[in-house]
Amino acid sequence: MGNTINLEIHTRCVDEHMAIVTIAGEMDIHTTPQAKTAMLDLLAKGYYQLVVNLQQMDYLDSTALGMLVGALKRSRERGGDLRLVAPTPRILRLLEITRLINVFSIDASEQEATDKLMQEGTES
Amino acid sequence: MAACCGCHVEMCLPNRAEFVAVARLAVSAIASRMNFDVDDIEDIKVALGEAYTNAIQHGCPSSACTEMITLRCDLEEDALIITVHDPGDGFDPSTAMRQHRHGAASLTERGMGMLLIESLMDEVSFCSDAETGTQVRMVKRLQATKAEAR
Numbered sequence: 001m002g003n004t005i006n007l008e009i010h011t012r013c014v015d016e017h018m019a020i021v022t023i024a025g026e027m028d029i030h031t032t033p034q035a036k037t038a039m040l041d042l043l044a045k046g047y048y049q050l051v052v053n054l055q056q057m058d059y060l061d062s063t064a065l066g067m068l069v070g071a072l073k074r075s076r077e078r079g080g081d082l083r084l085v086a087p088t089p090r091i092l093r094l095l096e097i098t099r100l101i102n103v104f105s106i107d108a109s110e111q112e113a114t115d116k117l118m119q120e121g122t123e124s
Numbered sequence: 125m126a127a128c129c130g131c132h133v134e135m136c137l138p139n140r141a142e143f144v145a146v147a148r149l150a151v152s153a154i155a156s157r158m159n160f161d162v163d164d165i166e167d168i169k170v171a172l173g174e175a176y177t178n179a180i181q182h183g184c185p186s187s188a189c190t191e192m193i194t195l196r197c198d199l200e201e202d203a204l205i206i207t208v209h210d211p212g213d214g215f216d217p218s219t220a221m222r223q224h225r226h227g228a229a230s231l232t233e234r235g236m237g238m239l240l241i242e243s244l245m246d247e248v249s250f251c252s253d254a255e256t257g258t259q260v261r262m263v264k265r266l267q268a269t270k271a272e273a274r
């Protein structure tokens with residue numbers, strides 16, 4: 001079963017503290033640790049302004065939501081933030097059910113998210 | 125699907141995370157054949173995935189555990205009934221949900237699975253004890269039946 005992981009993670013650094021993480025595929029109890037490692041690596045390297053693009057995310061469960069909440073907490077502890085980009089209607093529904101829609105900032109595009117993070121960085 | 129009405133499908137799956145996707149695929153194929161719509165199939169997939177994940181996390185926490193998780197689908201005329209059974213001592217689902225409801229504002233990372241199952245399925249029941257293990261029973265009704273009920 002080792003080669004059947006349906007998850008792709010791409011990271012791109014915007015500046016010394018900001019990075020964009022694109023996660024595509026299915027994030028569940030099996031695949032979420034891979035995404036968690038990528039997020040923790042970025043945080044450990046000082047990227048605490050995170051944009052997570054979910055546009056190509058087909059499936060996400062509570063394990064994945066928990067991982068995103070954990071990354072959000074850690075980024076805020078460092079004075080940063082984590083913003084979600086373009087979640088599908090299915091994922092939005094799960095965010096609503098879990099009330100995490102009130103916890104995460106959600107943007108329509110990566111540009112919008114990075115602009116807002118830069119603005120937050122300037123204000124803080 | 126009328127020919128299969130009243131029949132059931134039962135699978136014994138390993139207590140391993142990589143098989144959750146297998147269970148999701150199997151159940152979504154069954155739901156599709158029963159003519160559930162796309163949104164309902166997605167609901168069923170998430171709920172099943174959460175129940176299986178709970179079985180792995182609470183049913184047999186040791187990584188060396190070789191016990192199997194049983195997944196049963198009963199194909200009724202108006203509903204799909206999914207039962208996930210694990211051999212573990214179980215957990216208190218109401219506690220897990222309460223923790224999340226109280227903790228959402230403080231960014232809790234756990235307890236969301238039960239909330240999703242309860243929200244996405246039409247009927248959910250839990251049965252748990254040390255001797256027989258834990259069983260989660262979830263019912264999803266076909267839309268036509270829901271419309272008739274209204």
